[in-house]
Amino acid sequence: MxxxxxxxxxxxxxxxxxxxxxxxxxxxxxxxxxxxxxxxxxxxxxxxxxxxxxxxxxxxxxxxxxxxxxxxxxxxxxxxxxxxxxxxxxxxxxxxxxxxxxxxxxxxxxxxxxxxxxxxxxxxxxxxxxxxxxxxxxxxxxVETLGIGWHAVRRAAPGPDDTVLVLGAGPVGLAVAQAARRTAARVLLADPVPRRVGFAAGAGLHAFVVGGDLVARVREHAAGELPSVVFDASGNHASMERAFELVGPGGRLVFVGHTRGVVTFANPRFHASEVTLHASRNATAQDWEQVLAAVRDGSLDxxxxxxxxxxxxxxxxxxxxxxxxxxxxxxxxxxxxxxxxxx
Ligand SMILES: [Zn+2]
Ligand SMILES: [Zn+2]
Missing domain, CATH: 3.90.180.10 (Medium-chain alcohol dehydrogenases, catalytic domain)
Known part of the structure; x- marks a missing residue:
């Protein structure tokens, strides 16, 4: 064999x-x-x-x-x-x-x-x-890729009042965005690579290229306010550290990707905004059953x-x-x- x-x-x-x-x-x-x-x-x-x-x-x-x-x-x-x-x-x-x-x-x-x-x-x-x-x-x-996104979204459980930002428009970022838009009011996807952003936009997602003043760019796309839920699906060290600055007051940050390095953040802002930080690893059998059901009914493709x-x-x-x-x-x-x- x-x-x-x-x-x-x-x-x-x-x-x-x-x-x-x-x-x-x-x-x-x-x-x-x-x-x-x-x-x-x-x-x-x-x-x-x-x-x-x-x-x-x-x-x-x-x-x-x-x-x-x-x-x-x-x-x-x-x-x-x-x-x-x-x-x-x-x-x-x-x-x-x-x-x-x-x-x-x-x-x-x-x-x-x-x-x-x-x-x-x-x-x-x-x-x-x-x-x-x-x-x-x-x-x-x-299903495995979709399960990673599905589990990450379950970690933060965005609802109809939430604006979601996904950093990274690779397959995991796309999976997060697809799962998040089932429940969140607005889902934004950001990536530094125009080709990826173009693909995500073609798939019907609100995607934009990261560049310049990122906080300002995000506000611009989120009707002036910072998102209440941010997912980092880039696994990029710099992106993960920057993600802390993009979470609105009382918001949640989910690290779907991971890095070998030590991730640091400014505590005053993290504290003042009372951000909740989640890691998201793999997925559970329950996530998989839900993904399979969504693929079967055509709502996830x-x-x-x-x-x-x-x-x-x-x-x-x-x-x-x-x-x-x-x-x-x-x-x-x-x-x-x-x-x-x-x-
Ligand atoms: Zn994989
Ligand atoms: Zn065990």
Whole structure:
């Protein structure tokens, strides 16, 4: 079986690996059909991802087809097409016991700390599979990205009185904006890259290019007032520090992206405005059920984001190119399966 293995920063190789064994109790053997590529993969490739352990098989955004199930598995059946939740939680730590499996103390993530899906077949715990029930592989492969945005929005829970600002118009920023506009009065999206802003505007979002006096720019787009909820989806250190200045009085700031550096902020303004700061990591099964329901009823659709395609063979050359110019592609997907049957 072929697998794309990242042996260290800058070293992605296609290797022949032994076949997976038959699924044991609670396990499912799947054929990987689509793999989404994102910033996590680019950072793993260039050696700047916070949690990666080499060697690693990348691939945490997965759409798969069930080939065989182990004894006692009833959640899925052979032939089912599923999205795969890549976060493996322990179920026993204080976070898991409180329903916060997304920040489990012993969390493992497929494609980051455990072998991911850039390979032809893999064994998975049945609980990680979310049946698509008729959804296309192209929709299922985007559930992970949409889940990140969905969870971040649930952290701040914007309502009809809120103006939301999303910093960063990559796939995560787009996912946050799509989820936020279901409930917030106004959603703004800002990014320094005109190409990204153009794409977001084309998707019907109120997007603008960051430049010059950012506070003034934001006020200009938010009817004179600073937004009550700000999401930083850039993972950019300078952007994360600047985000504190953009939150209106009594507002919330959510860090969806993360950085290796120490983030500092001016305490007087933070205190005076009584800002609430949230981190947002991964997503929960509840987030995924809600995302799948929204994709199914058509109110959440990200398929237009996919504007680059690779195969398991070509990704070895494509990933370095994509990693060196991340703003050029909104969403890259590796296609390992049969063509989608279009209705
Ligand atoms: Zn991702
Ligand atoms: Zn846990």
């Amino acid at each position: 072929l697998a794309a293995v990242l042996t260290g920063p800058g070293r992605l190789e296609l290797v022949e690996r032994p076949e997976e064994p038959d699924p044991g109790p609670g396990e499912v053997l799947v054929a990987v059909r689509r793999v989404g590529i994102c910033g996590t993969d680019y950072h793993a490739y260039d050696g700047t991802q916070n949690f990666i352990e080499y060697p690693c098989v990348l691939g945490h955004e997965l759409a798969v087809e069930v080939l065989a199930v182990g004894r006692d598995v009833t959640r899925v059946a052979p032939g089912d097409r599923c999205a795969v939740m890549p976060y493996l939680s322990c179920g026993a730590c204080v976070a898991c016991r409180r329903g916060r499996s997304n920040c489990c103390e012993r969390i493992e993530v497929l494609g980051v700390t455990r072998p991911g899906g850039l390979r032809e077949r893999m064994l998975l715990p049945a609980a990680q599979l979310f049946p698509g029930d008729g959804l296309a592989l192209e929709q299922l492969v985007l 990200a398929t237009a984001w996919v504007n680059h395609r690779s195969t398991l063979t070509s990704v070895v050359d494509d990933l370095p190119r994509l990693a060196s110019s991340p703003g050029h592609v909104v969403k890259a997907v590796v296609d390992l399966g049969p063509e989608e049957e279009r209705p």
